[in-house]
Amino acid sequence: MANLDIAQVRTEEAPKLPAPVSTTGVIGWMRQNLFSSIGNTVLTVIGIYIAYSLIAPFIQFALIDAVWTGENREACLPKDGQHAGACWAYVKAYFPQFIYGRYPTEEVWRVNIVYFLFAALLIPLAMPSAPFKRTNALLFLVVFPIIAYFLLTGLVIGGNVILPVVETAQWGGLLVTLVIAVTGIVASLPLGIALALGRRSKMPIIKLVSVIFIEFWRGVPLITVLFMSSVMLPLFLPEGVTFDKLLRVLIGVTLFSAAYMAEVVRGGLQAIPKGQYEGAMALGLRFWPMMYLIILPQALKLVIPGIVNTFIGLFKDTTLVLIVGMFDLLGQIQSSFTDPTWSTPSQGHTGYLFAAIVFFVFCFGMSRYSIFMEHKLHTGHKR
Structure with missing residues (x-):
């Protein structure tokens, strides 16, 4: 019977086949x-x-159906048999007011410099791999606010006008929105951390003051806070003492946001295992070094979504300043509706759509950055 080869031995590796489509x-x-x-x-x-x-x-x-160019309302009126589309020509005509409010046209360059410095310092500060973090943070948190203040309000030295004074009543549009939002965000975070630590303090007086502060500001709506800071506060001040309306709004928004921020941070502090505290104390660390080096970095990392959520809520709540006579972006858009030059059926829809796009860009950007930082700092739970 003839020998038959019934087995085959492969001498080379079989080619890799692509996965099914x-x-x-x-x-x-x-x-x-x-x-x-x-x-x-x-x-x-x-x-x-x-x-x-x-x-x-x-x-x-x-x-x-949108209209992109035009000189007045005639360009945006719907023609026979056509639908009324967005009147972007109206947005183009009012764009400077939406961005600067009633800031003097010849002084707008000062606002542009503030916008540029804000972006130039914030972008590298938000990049984890960017060098000179401490210097950048010092410039952004200390130097930039001083420069921005004098650029926006003006500078007079010894009777000599270096920069013409521009009253805050002339500010408006995106400028007011960003000033209130950025100031509230930057100031409310450290104040909220201090309140959260105070509420967990073992010293009765500090704990009581923190609890009363947090519960008071969380128990009243922001509209009430704005009315109180803008209308009622001057009644309690000595005669002849006044505060700028924008400053009053900034203080009210900051205190209101800090109360909510305190509860977010307190949640992060409570999530830290007791062993972290014991380990830090075993190393001989006192309270503040322990918080700065061990506890707060872990707690803040855990509550990044809550912190950013508070920031986003604060940014959107800036639209409430319209009720106290300050024209932010939304207020400036609403005030433009009284101009008969651009009065069309689609004017209101277009203005609100523009405001929605601007707010979405800022809020979505903050949201995506928080997700990026979560993944960047989530090293302790990777498998």
Whole structure:
């Protein structure tokens, strides 16, 4: 019987075959996340229908039927048989007021310098790999506010006008929004940390004062705080003593936000295991070195979402200053509706859409940066 070779020995590695198309790339992602079951498929179809029903009219209004150029309302009035689209020509005409308010046109360069310095210092400060962090933080937190104050308000030395004085009543638009939001964010975080530590203090007086402060400011709405700081506060001051209205608003917003920030930070402090405190004390660290070096870095890392959520809420709450006579971005847009030159059926929709886009850009940017920092600092729980 003849010998038959019934086995084959491979002398070289078999070529690697690509994964099936149905499991990789966009198709694989869709099969796994959108169409993995009958229920998910039905929900996906319903979601696509709802998204189309919302997005299609938005695109039609904001882009397809929009008017981009024009000198007055005539350009934005709907023609026969056409829908009224967004009047971006109106936004273009009012854009300087939306950004600077009633700030004198010849002095707008001062605001532009403040915007530039703010971005030039904030961007490298937000980059974890950027060098000279301490110098950058010192410039942003100490030097920049002083320069911005004199650039925006003016500078007079010995009767000599270096920079013409511009009253805060002439400020408006995005300038006021950013001044209130940035000041509130920068000032409320350290104050909130101090209040959170005070509320957990073992000293009764400090704990009582912190609790009363936090519960008082959390128990009243921000509108009441703004009314109190703008209308009622001057009644309690000595005769002849006045505070600038913007300064009063800044103080009220900062104290209000600090109370909420304190509770967010306190949650992070409570999440730290007791062993971290005991280990720090075993090393001979006193209270403040222990908090600065051991406890607070871990606590703040845990509550990054809550901190950023408070920041975003504060940024959006700046629109409430309109009720005390300050024209932020939204207030400036609303005041432009009284101009008959651009009075059209789509003027209000366009103005609010522009405000929504601006606020979304800032809030979404803060949200994405917080997610980036979470992943960057989440090293202790990686597997």
